Amino acid sequence: MYKVIGTVKSRAARAIWMLEELGVPFEHIAAPPRSDAAIAINPTGKVPVLIADGVPITDSTAIIQFLADKHGTFTRPAGTLERARQDSLTQFLLDEFDAALWVAARHSFILPKELRQSAIKDSLKWEFERSQKTLVARMGLGPYLMGEDLTVPDIILTHCLSWAYAAGFPVSEERLKTYSKLVSARPAYLRAMAR
Numbered sequence: 001m002y003k004v005i006g007t008v009k010s011r012a013a014r015a016i017w018m019l020e021e022l023g024v025p026f027e028h029i030a031a032p033p034r035s036d037a038a039i040a041i042n043p044t045g046k047v048p049v050l051i052a053d054g055v056p057i058t059d060s061t062a063i064i065q066f067l068a069d070k071h072g073t074f075t076r077p078a079g080t081l082e083r084a085r086q087d088s089l090t091q092f093l094l095d096e097f098d099a100a101l102w103v104a105a106r107h108s109f110i111l112p113k114e115l116r117q118s119a120i121k122d123s124l125k126w127e128f129e130r131s132q133k134t135l136v137a138r139m140g141l142g143p144y145l146m147g148e149d150l151t152v153p154d155i156i157l158t159h160c161l162s163w164a165y166a167a168g169f170p171v172s173e174e175r176l177k178t179y180s181k182l183v184s185a186r187p188a189y190l191r192a193m194a195r
């Protein structure tokens with residue numbers, strides 16, 4: 001059985017959501033980042049970690065793409081042009097959405113107080129708004145990023161949008177507001193968030 005380590009208030013939410021979508025049994029250890037339980041599995045203390053067949057896998061994107069590939073769903077097949085397009089969206093979201101939110105988090109409550117530069121958040125918010133426009137221009141007819149079905153980058157985008165709301169990063173694009181409401185109404189998402 002899979003085991004996932006990390007609280008739902010962290011990027012572990014992505015792994016838990018994917019497991020809920022797959023409908024496979026899993027054990028959830030709701031250990032916060034840098035807790036003893038997290039450090040015992042991953043020396044950096046970062047979460048999430050997925051344990052599959054006794055092997056720990058770190059990094060939420062690696063985890064959810066592994067699960068999608070292993071179960072043959074929520075992804076385009078490896079080696080196809082559609083998969084290249086999907087991976088390109090995934091990388092865009094990591095570079096432009098996840099990274100901006102993560103740098104803001106570091107300068108809000110992660111770095112030692114004397115190293116935090118709160119002014120950096122203005123430029124990050126500016127970049128985040130610009131990236132939303134770029135993403136919307138890349139979105140097709142939907143309703144999901146790759147078309148009719150949910151895939152790996154949808155999990156990253158929906159998580160980043162909810163993170164943005166919580167961090168006070170404006171989501172200004174109407175298309176993304178509508179998208180976020182639609183995807184976050186999925187029963188598996190709601191089950192994951194209720195943990």
Ligand SMILES: N[C@@H](CCC(=O)N[C@@H](CS)C(=O)NCC(=O)O)C(=O)O
Pocket residue numbers: 009010011012033034044045046047048058059060061110
């Ligand atoms: N790229 C990694 C980032 C993991 C990460 O930084 N997780 C945060 C919680 S969302 C954490 O554990 N931070 C603790 C730290 O940076 O020391 C992923 O997507 O899983």
